[in-house]
Amino acid sequence: MALKSSPVVFGLLARLSRRSFSTSKALASKPVTVRDALNQAIDEEMEKDERVFVMGEEVAQYDGAYKVTRGLWKKYGDKRVIDTPITEIGFAGIAVGAAFGGLRPICEFMTFNFSMQAIDHIINSAAKTYYMSGGQIPVPIVFRGPNGAASGVGAQHSQCFGAWYSHCPGLKVVMPFSSEDHKGLMKASIRVNDPVVFLEDEILYGIPFPMSDEALSPDFVLPIGKAKVEREGKHITVVCAGRATDTALQAANELAGNGIECEVINLRSLRPLDFDAIARSVAKTHHLVTVEQGWPQSGIGAEICARVMESSTFFELDAPAWRVTGADVPMPYASSLEVLALPRPKDVTAAVAAVLGNKISEAASQ
Amino acid sequence: MALKSSACVLRLNTLRRAARLLSTHTRPETVQNGKTADFPGAKAPYVNEIKFLNENSYDPIPIYRVLDNNGEVIDNREEPNIDKETLVKMYKNMVQLNQMDKILYESQRQGRISFYMTNYGEEGIHMGSAAALAPQDLVFAQYRELGVLLYRGLTVTDIVNQCFGNCEDAGQGRQMPVHYTSKPYNLVTISSPLATQMPQAVGAAYAFKRTPNNDRVVICYFGEGAASEGDAHAAFNFAATLDCPVILLCRNNGYAISTPSREQYRGDGIAARGPALGINTLRVDGTDTLAVYNAVAQARQLTLTENKPVLIEAMSYRVGHHSTSDDSTAYRSVEEIEKWTKDENPVQKFKLYLERKGLWDADSDKSQQKEARDIVVKTMQEAEKKKRPHWREMLEDVYCEMPPRIQKQMQQMEDHLKKYNEHYPLNQHQSD
Ligand SMILES: Cc1ncc(C[n+]2csc(CCOP(=O)(O)OP(=O)(O)O)c2C)c(N)n1
Numbered sequence A: 001m002a003l004k005s006s007p008v009v010f011g012l013l014a015r016l017s018r019r020s021f022s023t024s025k026a027l028a029s030k031p032v033t034v035r036d037a038l039n040q041a042i043d044e045e046m047e048k049d050e051r052v053f054v055m056g057e058e059v060a061q062y063d064g065a066y067k068v069t070r071g072l073w074k075k076y077g078d079k080r081v082i083d084t085p086i087t088e089i090g091f092a093g094i095a096v097g098a099a100f101g102g103l104r105p106i107c108e109f110m111t112f113n114f115s116m117q118a119i120d121h122i123i124n125s126a127a128k129t130y131y132m133s134g135g136q137i138p139v140p141i142v143f144r145g146p147n148g149a150a151s152g153v154g155a156q157h158s159q160c161f162g163a164w165y166s167h168c169p170g171l172k173v174v175m176p177f178s179s180e181d182h183k184g185l186m187k188a189s190i191r192v193n194d195p196v197v198f199l200e201d202e203i204l205y206g207i208p209f210p211m212s213d214e215a216l217s218p219d220f221v222l223p224i225g226k227a228k229v230e231r232e233g234k235h236i237t238v239v240c241a242g243r244a245t246d247t248a249l250q251a252a253n254e255l256a257g258n259g260i261e262c263e264v265i266n267l268r269s270l271r272p273l274d275f276d277a278i279a280r281s282v283a284k285t286h287h288l289v290t291v292e293q294g295w296p297q298s299g300i301g302a303e304i305c306a307r308v309m310e311s312s313t314f315f316e317l318d319a320p321a322w323r324v325t326g327a328d329v330p331m332p333y334a335s336s337l338e339v340l341a342l343p344r345p346k347d348v349t350a351a352v353a354a355v356l357g358n359k360i361s362e363a364a365s366q
Numbered sequence B: 001m002a003l004k005s006s007a008c009v010l011r012l013n014t015l016r017r018a019a020r021l022l023s024t025h026t027r028p029e030t031v032q033n034g035k036t037a038d039f040p041g042a043k044a045p046y047v048n049e050i051k052f053l054n055e056n057s058y059d060p061i062p063i064y065r066v067l068d069n070n071g072e073v074i075d076n077r078e079e080p081n082i083d084k085e086t087l088v089k090m091y092k093n094m095v096q097l098n099q100m101d102k103i104l105y106e107s108q109r110q111g112r113i114s115f116y117m118t119n120y121g122e123e124g125i126h127m128g129s130a131a132a133l134a135p136q137d138l139v140f141a142q143y144r145e146l147g148v149l150l151y152r153g154l155t156v157t158d159i160v161n162q163c164f165g166n167c168e169d170a171g172q173g174r175q176m177p178v179h180y181t182s183k184p185y186n187l188v189t190i191s192s193p194l195a196t197q198m199p200q201a202v203g204a205a206y207a208f209k210r211t212p213n214n215d216r217v218v219i220c221y222f223g224e225g226a227a228s229e230g231d232a233h234a235a236f237n238f239a240a241t242l243d244c245p246v247i248l249l250c251r252n253n254g255y256a257i258s259t260p261s262r263e264q265y266r267g268d269g270i271a272a273r274g275p276a277l278g279i280n281t282l283r284v285d286g287t288d289t290l291a292v293y294n295a296v297a298q299a300r301q302l303t304l305t306e307n308k309p310v311l312i313e314a315m316s317y318r319v320g321h322h323s324t325s326d327d328s329t330a331y332r333s334v335e336e337i338e339k340w341t342k343d344e345n346p347v348q349k350f351k352l353y354l355e356r357k358g359l360w361d362a363d364s365d366k367s368q369q370k371e372a373r374d375i376v377v378k379t380m381q382e383a384e385k386k387k388r389p390h391w392r393e394m395l396e397d398v399y400c401e402m403p404p405r406i407q408k409q410m411q412q413m414e415d416h417l418k419k420y421n422e423h424y425p426l427n428q429h430q431s432d
């Protein structure tokens, strides 16, 4: 809520309702939940490549804390679906070592909040060993799990690590939105030889998105580093990723009713960041708003704005760009405040209005 | 952990026979070749034969207990000298704890609170340890130690207010249920990431040690699952090398969510790690309140007078589900649960003991259960009616000194509310 024009409001807002999720207009052959899409992707890749294995807390018999690995232990057994003792720094290190040893681990964090215990292995070892070994030792690992705020789990369990990990060279950082995104990008992440931080979202797990026949096939892979235009529009570019894509799409729907056409760009991957897609869109719309759930300082939006400044895209802008972000506070536990601490569609519509009306300075001064 | 072959355990003379602590200072009886090596990293005898040591090289660390399953004292010399009022207080708190667990768990099911974790099976650890501590001691808890807090003086109201996050919650409604905090009762705020309390507890103990005439110890509770975190090892090692007045109390309840302890670790449990790191260590029957009391009382004495850490592994069983988000029947049998609810029930054992001593009977139990239940029900009804924290709390406490930017927002909000207060549910929030 970097948008200071919408004063912090009390009052209960309708909780993120499952039905309110906007789904893409893909050839709707079959609705598949994000959870099932992930499960499919992992299953298919495990079937295809003996070296792929899953490890993490409660991933085996319990099917994973959020049931993403459902059925995999039954199918692949103890050798390839491994429950670990509770030590994130331990099993992240084991994953790194297993990758050094020629395997392709998928390392599940119960939530990315707990990955902070393991961050040294991710950044100092996984991300840098290929470089430090003179290109001899690749580290093909997928670090995955739910990221960001869920609902009602307080300050320590509700943080977005998108900006944190995307800061680091050597890592690829993926933040998918739809079931198709999750499936295609998970498969790509498992196949790629670099370590990938794959940021999921607990709220999205249960959401069904239509999936085309093509996406359902075992050959479906999406390229890491390519954004997707979720909705075309000519007035303003709205850049987002993960669950913030839903917020942006809802806002875009609403704005369309007022004759404002947003071009919604789902980044899909934060590193590499598809800046070309943003630049192309801004060259058309001349206006830019970014939406993310993380904190504003040094965030994803900040990065995008900086790249605009440093490129000729800057000259395409008819108004300053604006960031819509999570509020700059530890996440409140109170549900009424929690919804306000995350970007809502109405924060996006207000940002769009401010940018299009060139009223940023007015909004900022409030 | 005496080496089966030769070494013996040095008995600390401050300790009684049965409650002996384990120490790493084993004295080899026979020194082969009459020569002892004097490396900086190890002073040990030389031998001429390769012999790998493993978990079977040692006897399992014994489990100290005082009561049998019928609440009878096994060896009279081990019966602690606890006055009658204290014994009754301990039991009443167990009853209170059980009733809170029952009703608060249900209230989560009814959607009145968002989350809850019960303490069933660990009542003996809670009351035995809490009664052996002094009020000035500092408590670092994991989350499943509500009985300790009750015993120390947190009221049902304090606890319920936290679970409901109303304006009287000491944490101002900022944390999930069961993340209690209490400065007056020396309880450090409970933190979600596992085991972080462990090195922090050692750090706090180090601070106490530096205080002249220190009369405080730190107790740190942690689960056997949390003991797998790297922080646990750091805590053990620092507690030993910094010589800190800290009691590290492991609640080994057999499970970490669905992970049974046999998958959590190999070897002889958490206790086996103590002597290895130079920590006085004791394993105790956590379903036996008196055994836990003796263990913690002696540990406290030792750690305070000698600034030496103590590790206690209290064996028990997590009778309830891990939390309201868990269904434990998916990974363990009902028979297994029943065994621990019936034969090894800590509350039952302690009650039988009190009955034998003539301190308790069925009638007092009945009325106590009812009283404990009624107070929780009544307190919950009140808690729901209490206002939410003041709107200002939304902007406070991120920094000790409010940054100017936030001060400005606070002022804007103040002015805004003056004008538009009728649009806000201010009557639901505490006011000035
Ligand atoms: C760093 C970290 N990893 C994982 C979790 C998730 N988690 C919460 S409780 C728990 C099990 C802990 O078991 P144990 O320490 O034995 O305590 P018990 O619940 O048995 O009392 C896990 C894995 C967490 N809170 N923090």
Ligand SMILES: [Mg+2]
Pocket (backbone or CB within 6 Å): B223, B224, B225, B251, B252, B253, B254, B255, B256, B257, B318
């Ligand atoms: Mg446990």
